[in-house]
Amino acid sequence: MKSFMIQGARILATGSAVPNSRLNNNQVSQIVQTSDEWIFSRTGIKERRLLTGDNQSIVDLAALASTKALNSTLLQASDIDLIILATSSPNDLFGSASQVQAKIGAKNAVAFDLTAACSGFVLGLVTAYQFLCSGSYRNILVIGADVLSKWTDWSDRSTCILFGDGAGAVIIQSCSKKENSILGFQLNTDGSYANHLSISYQQEVNAHPILNLYQGSFKYISMNGKEVYKFAVSQVPLSILKCLKSLNISVNDIDWLLLHQANERILNVVAEKLSISSTKIIANLNKYGNTSAASIPLALDEAIKENKISDNDIIVISGFGAGLTWGTVVLKWSSILLK
Ligand code: COA
Numbered sequence: 001m002k003s004f005m006i007q008g009a010r011i012l013a014t015g016s017a018v019p020n021s022r023l024n025n026n027q028v029s030q031i032v033q034t035s036d037e038w039i040f041s042r043t044g045i046k047e048r049r050l051l052t053g054d055n056q057s058i059v060d061l062a063a064l065a066s067t068k069a070l071n072s073t074l075l076q077a078s079d080i081d082l083i084i085l086a087t088s089s090p091n092d093l094f095g096s097a098s099q100v101q102a103k104i105g106a107k108n109a110v111a112f113d114l115t116a117a118c119s120g121f122v123l124g125l126v127t128a129y130q131f132l133c134s135g136s137y138r139n140i141l142v143i144g145a146d147v148l149s150k151w152t153d154w155s156d157r158s159t160c161i162l163f164g165d166g167a168g169a170v171i172i173q174s175c176s177k178k179e180n181s182i183l184g185f186q187l188n189t190d191g192s193y194a195n196h197l198s199i200s201y202q203q204e205v206n207a208h209p210i211l212n213l214y215q216g217s218f219k220y221i222s223m224n225g226k227e228v229y230k231f232a233v234s235q236v237p238l239s240i241l242k243c244l245k246s247l248n249i250s251v252n253d254i255d256w257l258l259l260h261q262a263n264e265r266i267l268n269v270v271a272e273k274l275s276i277s278s279t280k281i282i283a284n285l286n287k288y289g290n291t292s293a294a295s296i297p298l299a300l301d302e303a304i305k306e307n308k309i310s311d312n313d314i315i316v317i318s319g320f321g322a323g324l325t326w327g328t329v330v331l332k333w334s335s336i337l338l339k
Contacts, residue, residue: 006173007132007133007135007176007177007180008174008175008176008177008178008181009128009129009173009174009175009180009181009182010172010180010181010334011145011170011172011180011181012075012139012172012177013069013170014304015065015066015070015168016065016168016169016294016298016301017061017062017167017168018049018165018166018167018298019050019053019056019061019166020049021050021053022047023047023048023049023050023164024036024047025040028160031155031160032156033157034157034161041080042055042265043161043162043264044284044285045161045162045264045286045289045290046286046287047287047288047289048149048163048165048287048288048291049164049165050149051147051149053148054168055333057091058090058091058096058145058147058167059091059099059100059103060103061145061165062087062096062100062106062145062169062216064142064167065167065294066104068164069141069170069171070171072124077106077107078105078107079108079138079139080108080140080141080171081108081109081131081138082110082131082140082141082142083100083101083106083109083110083112083140084111084113084124084128084140084143085097085100085111085113085124086113086115086120086123086124086143086145086293087114087143087144087145088117088293089146089151090113095113096112097111100143101172111319114127114313116323116325117322117323117325118262118292118295118319118321118322119260119319119320119321119323119327120146120292120293120319121144121294121295121319122296122317122318122319122327122328122329123325123327124142124143124293125142125185125317126327128140128172129185132173132174137315138173138174139171139172139173139176140171140173141171142169142170142172142297143167143169143297143302144293144298145168145294146166146293146294148162148291148292149164149165149234151199151218151221156209156220158208158225159220159221159223161289162262162290163290163291163292164291166294166298167247168294168295168296168298168299168300169284170300179334180332181333181334182329183242183314183330184189185327185330186239186242186243186246187325187326188326188327190323190324191324193324194322195224196227196228196231197224197322199221199222200219200222201214201218202218203216205248211339215304220240221303222321228321229263229266231326232262232270232320233266234291236259236266236318236328237270239328240316240318241274242328243316243328243329244330247330249330251274251275252277253314254274254315255309255313255314256280256281256303256308256313257271257274257280257282258282258300259315259319260290260295260318261284261288261290261295261299262285262290262295262320262321263283263290267283268281269283282299282308284299285310292321300317304335311334312333312334313332313333314330314331314333315330315333316328317329
């Protein structure tokens with residue numbers, strides 16, 4: 001979809017945070033029947049970070065990533081108008097964004113959670129873009145943070161090998177149309193395949209004796225790996241192509257392909273299908289596994305810190321996952337040194 005609005009938006013800064021505790025594939029093989037060779041050859045993952053202990057939460061990770069992003073700008077926390085926390089593993093089902101707001105001292109910011117699993121960051125970025133283009137807000141903090149280790153069945157070898165915990169944040173600011181760096185986006189949902197990947201609510205067998213009310217709780221991640229794999233490698237290239245076409249940008253113009261870090265094979269197949277050189281793929285999932293909504297901003301932050309990305313580079317970002325949801329955002333990078 002093309003934007004017909006009058007203003008633009010640019011990414012001012014990025015930040016990320018991961019827990020200190022590492023779990024490598026050999027350690028996973030002491031918990032379930034698997035091996036480093038099996039995990040690495042099928043996913044590209046070597047290790048992941050886990051939020052262990054009882055004194056840290058997703059709010060701490062999200063706040064740390066946000067503070068790092070803020071500290072690389074001249075902005076104060078009080079300059080942030082809106083915080084969007086993309087997460088599927090909040091501290092509180094009523095929302096955790098307000099806890100992040102309080103923790104970083106963004107006292108003027110409205111804050112809300114956005115739930116769209118591994119596409120959460122892409123949807124958060126596009127949502128922020130709307131508020132900026134319409135002139136409603138000037139500075140927005142978009143965070144992708146997840147601690148799926150808390151929702152993983154650690155006796156299920158088909159899922160527990162994949163996920164890790166982390167947070168990534170970007171600060172986006174409104175700007176003139178000329179300086180706009182979010183060139184366009186393309187978003188999709190297909191709820192008829194929701195059962196392929198879910199953390200579903202399961203009600204108890206017995207109802208409340210007087211109210212006939214069934215209560216329950218959320219269970220662990222359940223996934224049909226083969227179907228999710230097929231969905232990703234078929235739908236993500238189509239979303240990218242649709243988005244590029246709407247912007248009149250050729251695949252050859254892409255400098256970087258930044259996909260949700262689910263599986264190295266998915267990254268490679270999508271790049272192959274689009275005839276994009278593997279040297280243009282941004283990947284760090286060998287170190288962190290699939291960190292869900294955090295994976296894209298975490299990889300973006302690392303790529304920027306490693307000076308991979310130059311001014312005017314075209315970055316194609318795609319998220320995909322539970323819902324099923326998937327979508328693409330095309331960025332033209334411009335580094336704005338505010339500090
Ligand atoms: N270690 C060793 N063996 C395992 C295993 C593990 N961790 N997990 C499954 N296996 C076994 C299976 O039991 C099966 O054995 P069988 O042939 O005797 O029945 C065999 O390995 C093949 O299992 P299968 O599920 O077909 O493996 P796969 O090649 O499809 O790979 C995934 C599994 C999960 C790596 C792959 O399907 C995948 O990456 N899917 C996408 C998942 C994803 O990215 N989800 C998040 C999206 S946001």
